[in-house]
Amino acid sequence: MEPDLFTAAAEDRQEKDPSSSPLAVRMRPRTLDEVVGQQHLLKPGSPLRRLVGEGSGGPAGPSSVILWGPPGIGKTTLAYVVSKATNKRFVELSAITAGVKEVRAVIEGARRATGGYGKETVLFLDEIHRFSKAQQDSLLPAVENRWVTLIAATTENPYFSIISPLLSRSLLLTLESLTDEDLRALMHRALADERGLGGAVTLPEDAEAHLLRIAGGDARRALTALEAAAGAALAMQEKEITLQTVEATVDRAAVKYDRDGDQHYDVASALIKSIRGSDVDAALHYLARMIEAGEDPRFIARRLMISASEDIGLADPTALPTAVAAAQAVAMIGFPEAALTLSHATIALALAPKSNAATLAIFAAQEDVRKGLAGPVPAHLRDGHYKGAAALGHAQGYVYPHDVPGGIAAQQYAPDAVRDRHYYRPTRYGAEARYADVVDRVRERLGRGDSDGAADA
Template sequence: MSRPGKPATGPGASLFAAANKVEPLAARMRPERLEDVVGQQHLLASGKPLGDAIRNGTVGSIILTGPSGTGKTTIASLIGRYTAQSVVVLNAVTDGIPRLREIVAEAERRLDHEGRRTLVVVDEIHRWAKSQQDALLPHVESGVISLCGATTEVPAFAVVGALLSRCRVYALRPLVVDDVGQVITRALHDRTKGVGARELMAAPATIHWLAEQSDGDARRALGALEAVATTLPDGTEITIDALSASLGVRVVAYDRVDVDRNAVLSAFHKSCRGSDPHAALYWLARALLAGDDPQLFLRRLAAIATEDIGLADPSALQVVMTAWEAYRRLGPAEGERAVAQAAVYCATAPKSNRLYVAWRDAREAAADTPSLPVPAHLLNSEMHLRADEARRVPYQYPHDFPGAFVAQSYQPDALQGRTYYRPGAFGEEKRIAQRLVWWAERGGPPVEGEPPAAG
């Protein structure tokens, strides 16, 4: 009997450990040929750079980027198989520089004594700090190891520049429903590595449903299939209800701090700009279901109100700010409806980026002419008296004239006639354009842009 606190040893213990060490179905079903990898033939087919490099044994160091469950680890293992390299997997979450040093020492010994190179696969390389990634540099550069980094994030943001410059980057595509369905069907019929020996059955509609619910993640689909298979008698039909129970609560495919969050936020903004309230509500719901902060979307709506709507509907900004205050007072449950209301308002409002362009042009003009003097008639009384007598032009008070308007210059002399704001022909800007034309006809600044519609 082994002592308390110590792992059991001996033949019996080894047999017990071996019996309990069963690879998950997703690991067992990992393809052993490039041709069997689904959804990534744009990289792996004959004539494609990565596929040919793997077949020729000239891969070098690479970064694989793509969503979870699309085949990054599979491709890394195939590289080792096709190029006869020893594959060592580092997990960026649990392994650090000390483990890397051990691997490098083993790789040097293997290269010196066996002439065999080592492929180091760093899973979730984006989780390694800059100093840890930098530790790879000299060994990758010297050729002691080849690197295969796998990440779900954009490599330019996730991998340090010096390391990225020494690697080729390949982007894996998200798996479509048919791809995941093919993986599920293989596992159902494979009697050696899959669950084929159990003679379980599944209708095409059931396989399609599981593939659809897996959000392009083959690993998730196989995990659900395995969970169901362990509870059913041999020869049983797998049902959607059984699969639904094994999947549990569907997790929204969304990363609160990284790439997917920015992609959803971008889709939301472009949907509002494109006047599609249905899409705007969908992307907002996706984010909030994933637990994101609605105030992030309120900030974006405030930007939309000034960048994409502007003076075509000046009320848009007021609606957004009111919704923001409502959310703060009501909290998430009721407040989310206020956010949704602001999103629909902005999506359906008339659009104009004329204010955005005007502000950009005015800033550029101010940056290019920082020393132009203020016209003397625009100075306050005291400064006006100090001005050169030749420059003194009396200020004319607009309210002393009909229509509260009098023609006089307001920009520096060097910028007279320069225009920045050019109203559009929709919404409130149509009326603004009409007023600008009325002033221009009486000696005011010129009007540029679309002619105002009648009425």
């Protein structure tokens, strides 16, 4: 049986009995004007509007589109809207469960549909980054010959996860995360619209705020939670969805946390101070509060990167690479899976040996510079690569450290004003103990073993 017959049957059922479909499906936009968010893609004359034939007399541009963005922001919705606006069959496949065999079956069905009754096909392929190179190659003939309009969705960087021939033949659209205002507008529409809840219930501000936190920028999650809470309220013959009903329905307590207020900074501060204090359990508690409150995972990752240098430094040289890797992973995967990466990094930082020596070192050096302790760069360290440098004495007498046994040349590097300053004061904690021994030997070799102690302050 043709895949489009299943799609048509599902749409018929939805039209005859809308309540049989989930709220997120019932509220799926039918036109680009109904799409919430992604305004950068929806401006008049944009590639997406030209794709559906607006303002150009008919569809134009590539027959393949790649939608890149985090989960739950409308990639499936946009594909569906394109198919409706262009009056094409809509066939959906997931790269998680489908393979080349299923793709070829859809393409063959599309060719028959086009030749048999003139109905073109939109193939929406979700999670395309999960396809191997060979599987993605199987799509090329259909794209090149326009047998289907391919709309592929990915949560991973397409320049790394999609083959170049397919990428070069596609219109790449980057989707942005939905804001709270976007989700609020979506829920208000679902509450009032006859396709949705038709005004059967109301949603007070505290319950709405909790639903927004639960959603975490995911439209599907927001509407699913709203539908469950509304169902529970109506079952109790209540016209208002209370905070208690939302909590009971989604089994998640409201977190007292204002992302724009004091709680935002208080909890973030407590997370970092718990890591600094090596209390891994307290750190995980505050991390969980931030996650459950819908905090931007990138904000958390940035704080962890700062902590890795500020509070750990060279006591554990792997701390910063761990935090940076976590930030990169979070940017690529988003919630909910990003919680695992943030937990990984938080535990590693909390249990790492601590040192603020790197922090104090740069603070002390900056303080001296602000006081005017600078002075000219020693002549033998100046640039000697231009004509006339030798006549000025620049780079003359410089000793190349690699030519010296041990690789340390006993010459002056710092300006006279700070030549005896010792900014870096390594601790004896963790791996930094090794650096402490190295620093002592190097300073002695350079003739800088004694310090006036001024930089200690």
